[in-house]
Amino acid sequence: MAFKIAAKDQDDLTVLSALLQDAIVERADVAFLAGEKRFVMIASRFRWEEASDQVGEEQPVVNNPDEDASYLDDEVNTANFSRVKSALRIENVSAVQTRNFEQSLASASPFNVLTLEQEGNDLIITLSNAAAIKISTTKLACYLEDVGDPWPSPSKPDHDL
Numbered sequence: 739m740a741f742k743i744a745a746k747d748q749d750d751l752t753v754l755s756a757l758l759q760d761a762i763v764e765r766a767d768v769a770f771l772a773g774e775k776r777f778v779m780i781a782s783r784f785r786w787e788e789a790s791d792q793v794g795e796e797q798p799v800v801n802n803p804d805e806d807a808s809y810l811d812d813e814v815n816t817a818n819f820s821r822v823k824s825a826l827r828i829e830n831v832s833a834v835q836t837r838n839f840e841q842s843l844a845s846a847s848p849f850n851v852l853t854l855e856q857e858g859n860d861l862i863i864t865l866s867n868a869a870a871i872k873i874s875t876t877k878l879a880c881y882l883e884d885v886g887d888p889w890p891s892p893s894k895p896d897h898d899l
Contacts, residue, residue, distance in 0.1 A: 757783065757786065763779060767779060779826045830879050836872070
């Protein structure tokens with residue numbers, strides 16, 4: 739099931755944040771379109787809504803060197819988890835500030851989305867590696883849409899505290 743949802747209040751934003759948790763974001767896939775007053779981000783979203791809630795539900799994906807990638811289609815070896823490309827669009831944006839988020843494409847290290855929170859008229863996207871994006875808006879209008887087909891993910895994100 740592909741998601742296409744809007745966040746217009748704090749309750750909606752809580753759901754959107756949960757869906758984006760552990761999404762993988764490349765620096766090149768984040769843009770502030772000042773002329774359009776729009777912020778966009780493409781992320782490889784972990785599909786939490788499809789992940790099993792059972793402990794130990796993960797099935798290993800075994801790489802068989804004698805076969806091509808079609809072994810992923812074998813039900814026995816298919817992971818229970820998946821990711822999908824998703825587009826986050828935020829409208830009514832007046833400014834964007836970043837912390838520890840170099841715009842250089844030279845760094846190949848992607849970020850993981852930790853949270854998406856509202857502070858007054860600002861949205862804060864907290865990322866791994868102590869990075870963050872602060873998006874100032876005149877009115878909350880966020881949209882998240884899956885824009886591709888899901889693919890298997892060999893594991894479920896784990897947060898040992």
